[in-house]
Amino acid sequence: MKPLADRIRPKEIEDIVGQRHLIGENKILSRILKSGYITNMIFYGPPGVGKTTVANIVANKTNKKFYKINATNSSLEDVKKIIKDLDSLECINGILLYLDEIQNFNKKQQQSLLEFMENGKITLIASTTENPYHYIYKAILSRSTIFEFKSIQKRDIIQGIKRSISIIKKDLFDINIMFDENAIEYVASVSGGDLRRAINSVELCVYSTNPNENGEIVVDIEKAKECTQKNILNYDKSGDSHYDILSAFQKSIRGSDPDASIHYLARLIKAGDLISICRRLLVIASEDIGMAYPNAITIVKSCVDSANQLGFPEARIPLAQATLLLATYPKSNSAYIAIDKALYELDTIDVGQIPNHIKDAHYSGAKNLGRGVQYKYPHDYKNHYVQQQYLPDNIKDSIYYSPADNKMERNIESYLKFIREH
Known part of the structure; x- marks a missing residue:
């Protein structure tokens, strides 16, 4: 039996959960599907938010031969095999190629598609969890439209969970399934905007629970907690999320918002990224507080030294102290401006x-x-x-x-x- 996440996959654009900015009424992807004119597209966003589902729906709306490959385990030879099929009767209307995780293809592999994208024989739909402007060959970017898929909102996750429960009930027609509302809320809350992850948790909850004396499968919040992982943050030390969180961290401190500053610090702590936290706190002390409170750098240095000596989890305390100090003290970027002006004159x-x-x-x-x-x-x-x-x-x-x-x-x-x- 296929995983529940595959069995529940919508066949029509109207059934997709989330992504209202792309597939809502009169939104761009909906208009594209209605027109029937499919262009080269790049779907960018986190896992489990509907990129593959939308690609499959788009494929079903065309009269092109559909191929799907994953760049993680495919090679240039796989692309060449698809290109060879272009001359077959099956592909007389061209090919729609769905290339999942395109960021794993190197420049040469990506370039192999260009000629056929230009003459229209291959229409490319590529998906990636990484920023396409950093990982995808510029010539492909210039021939494609980029659509950003966003993490799915909790209310939409709940909708998807309830739909998945109804499908399981059909599979287990002789067993009554009672999924507590609090359990549904919990699974949705810890899914991190990933519907596939939420559905997998629901599936595990149901199939790992033995029927009670009344022949019912009862999933309460305790069972949900047992069968779900803690919320996994989207964080890659070499990826967009790393720099996005660090940027939000510094801008919240610069904006004198202690609560937002602590929130983003918590994200960085969850990722265990002690080095980046310490480096960013030290630069903020001079760049954003600077001459308004010159001793800030001294205090922050002491907090950073303490954090490095303590290690996690205790390091979180001096890091929080440094963060709150910087967020709540007067701000000045006069030192930052002064040195940059001097450096600019040296260059010009x-x-x-x-x-x-x-x-x-x-x-x-x-x-x-x-x-x-x-x-x-x-x-x-x-x-x-x-x-x-x-x-x-x-x-x-x-x-x-x-x-x-x-x-x-x-x-x-x-x-x-x-x-x-x-």
Whole structure:
């Protein structure tokens, strides 16, 4: 018997759970199917959200010969076999090729399809869980339309679960199945937006439960917890999810939202990604808090050192402390802006030579070269300050540091103004 997830797979676009932004009334995929004009398409999104189901439905709406291969266990030879069939009577209307997990094909394997995509003999529908802009050959991207499939909402997962239960009831027509509503809610909650995973959990719950004395299979929330895994986060240290979560983490701290900051920290902790957390906290301390609270970097460094020494699970506590400190302190990116301005000038203009009077003069003959001559030692002057030129002539009027509007930098601005005017 096929797995329940395959038996429940919808045959019509209207029966698909979720993806209303693509297949709802008058949405783009629905319009494409109604028109009958099928173009090259790339389906991008997490597992278990309907990519294969939609591809199968699209295939059934065309008069093309349908081939399906998985790039994980296929090779260039498999593609060549399909290409050979193009001249057969079966393929007189062309081929619709569904290439699952296309990111596992290298550039040469992907290129082998280009000629036939261009002349229309092969219409490609490819699916991938990875960002297509990072993994798919640009020439294929330019000839395809990308559709992003999203994680399925809990309410839609519940709908899919109830449909799967009704199918199992038909299979076990002589046994009454009672699936508790709380159990359904729980399975939907821990499925991580993956309907296939939810359906597999339902199947395991039913078939691993013995009928009671009344001949009924009763699945309560305890049975559901026993038969389902904890929610699995979509996280790959080399993939999109890694950078998306880190981005959300930093932007939440920068936006002074302690709750969102802790949420994304929790995601990173669940993934066990201690190195990335520590690196990001350290850079945030200077990039986003910086001169508004210069001691932030010191405190964060101490928290990071503690976390690395402790390891998980205890490391979560100093990491949370550092995160909350950064999220709730005043923000300033003046240090970040200052250094980037200076680096930009180095890349784009001739900044000129260091003024002679501040060049190194600690060697014999330095004065003969004009080094250190006319240098004014600030500590010999009132307020330990004296006006003199430090920047090269070509950029002597450049300003890199502009104090931000926070208590610490207002004090800095006042101090600089005071010593320059007195």
